[in-house]
Amino acid sequence: MKGFDIYHGSGNVDFKKAYAAGYRIAMVKATEGKTFKDPKFATNVKDAKAAGLKVGAYHFARFTSPEVARQEAQFFYKVVKGYLKYMDEPLVLDLETNHAGSQLVASMQAFFAELKKLTGHKLMLYSMGVFYLNNLKGHHPGIPLWYARYASKPIGVSRYYLWQKSQTGKVPGISAYVDINETGPDYPSTVQAEVKKAAPTAKVATTVKRAVKTTPYYVTASKLNIRKSPGGAILGQLSHGDRVQVLGISAGWAKIKSNDKAVYVSAKYLKKSQSATNAVKKAAPKPVYHTVKAGDTVGALAKKYGSSIKQIKTWNKLDSKYTIYVGKKIRVK
Numbered sequence: 001m002k003g004f005d006i007y008h009g010s011g012n013v014d015f016k017k018a019y020a021a022g023y024r025i026a027m028v029k030a031t032e033g034k035t036f037k038d039p040k041f042a043t044n045v046k047d048a049k050a051a052g053l054k055v056g057a058y059h060f061a062r063f064t065s066p067e068v069a070r071q072e073a074q075f076f077y078k079v080v081k082g083y084l085k086y087m088d089e090p091l092v093l094d095l096e097t098n099h100a101g102s103q104l105v106a107s108m109q110a111f112f113a114e115l116k117k118l119t120g121h122k123l124m125l126y127s128m129g130v131f132y133l134n135n136l137k138g139h140h141p142g143i144p145l146w147y148a149r150y151a152s153k154p155i156g157v158s159r160y161y162l163w164q165k166s167q168t169g170k171v172p173g174i175s176a177y178v179d180i181n182e183t184g185p186d187y188p189s190t191v192q193a194e195v196k197k198a199a200p201t202a203k204v205a206t207t208v209k210r211a212v213k214t215t216p217y218y219v220t221a222s223k224l225n226i227r228k229s230p231g232g233a234i235l236g237q238l239s240h241g242d243r244v245q246v247l248g249i250s251a252g253w254a255k256i257k258s259n260d261k262a263v264y265v266s267a268k269y270l271k272k273s274q275s276a277t278n279a280v281k282k283a284a285p286k287p288v289y290h291t292v293k294a295g296d297t298v299g300a301l302a303k304k305y306g307s308s309i310k311q312i313k314t315w316n317k318l319d320s321k322y323t324i325y326v327g328k329k330i331r332v333k
Contacts, residue, residue: 001025003162003181004169005058006042007217010176015051017173025089025162026053027146031076037326042083049086056089061179066110066333073114081119082275090124091115096131105139106288106333110306114144124161132156138241144186146177156222158257159243160184211270216269217246217254221269226256230264246270247310261316287315298322306330 003025006013015026026048029038038044041057059076063069080091093111100107108125115123125140129150133156144161147154154163162181169180224238230253232330238244244265245257254267290301298318302309313322315331324330 001183001187003027003054003165004171004178004182005029005181006040006044006174006178008038008222009041010174010178011043014173015048015053019051019053021172023171024053025056025183026057027056027089027092027162027181030057030059031072032060034068034071034075038081041079045083045086052303054088055086056092056124057083057087059090059096061097061108061111062099063107064101066107067104067304068154069100069107069112070306071110073111074118077115077118079206084121087121090122090144091119092108092124092126094126095136096126096128096148098131098135104135105118105305108140112140113306127200129156134300138239141241146181147184147185148311154184159186161186187268200300204313216274217244217270218242218255219244219269220271224265225267227264232264235263244270289329290332291329292324292326294326296326297333298324301332307333 001024003024004023005027006020007029009142026044028044028048028113028125029040030041031037036332045055045057057080058074059072059099061069061072063072076091093108093115095108098104105155112123113123125136125145126146126148127136132145132147145157145159146162146164147157147158147160148164148167149155149164150164154160154165161184163180163184164179166180168295169179171180173180219238219240219242219324222240224242225234226238227233230233230251244254247257247262249255249267252267253264254270255264288305290296298309298312299322301307309322311329312318312332316324318324
């Protein structure tokens with residue numbers, strides 16, 4: 001299924017023409033940073049929905065820390081909450097530059113945690129190419145991916161909700177160039193569409209059902225080679241925490257799905273989905289420490305770093321009065 005994403009720079013959009021041309025998903029910019037609201041947001045959402053498109057909204061990140069990320073999440077929700085009734089698609093964090101340094105992953109996770117507190121609407125991460133693969137991959141469990149990679153296929157990932165395949169698309173009804181998207185294997189209707197497409201006989205339906213029931217596993221090694229055959233040529237690598245669909249295991253080798261092909265990895269470094277929580281914990285960011293300054297309190301530090309007073313007390317073995325000393329380094333996250 002095809003779609004596009006737009007912002008105020010896309011100009012006036014004739015969504016009915018876009019729909020007639022076969023486009024079905026419109027992802028609309030809502031906010032950026034802590035203060036910018038896209039002036040075309042409300043109009044774009046309503047008009048896209050009226051034309052029959054599925055609508056989602058995205059926020060362009062500028063955060064520099066977990067605290068600022070929470071503030072951006074609050075601002076995003078404040079703008080979109082009155083329009084959720086128009087939205088079938090997720091609320092999206094657009095994260096493609098690093099303003100948070102070593103706190104990038106922690107800030108991303110703080111954004112999603114805050115948004116989950118504010119709304120039950122489904123969420124999604126947008127990121128691109130090498131930036132995503134080097135910084136964010138494996139650190140957003142449970143949050144589907146909208147992946148930008150301008151190539152013949154989404155190189156580097158096998159699981160994604162949307163794939164942004166071009167930034168120079170031409171869509172009827174839109175005069176400016178726009179980003180073109182295509183649904184991926186994690187898009188909710190993908191399996192249903194494949195089943196309907198293949199449905200003439202009971203035998204075919206059984207085959208599709210068997211394919212859908214592949215077992216999810218998680219990678220436990222820091223890097224895991226993908227091979228063409230058991231012990232064969234190396235085609236690429238998986239990272240710690242990556243989720244894979246296993247078709248079967250034999251003689252220590254797991255046969256896994258990779259797009260439309262079957263490839264192999266060592267089964268020794270895979271664990272079933274029940275261990276997903278453990279896999280994610282291993283990949284979590286390192287503890288954060290703070291050097292105590294005059295005026296610091298445990299309560300203020302807990303709020304600043306998104307922790308709890310009880311956690312800080314436990315990590316640092318504080319007394320019942322939560323005493324901390326100037327110049328001492330304590331764990332705060």
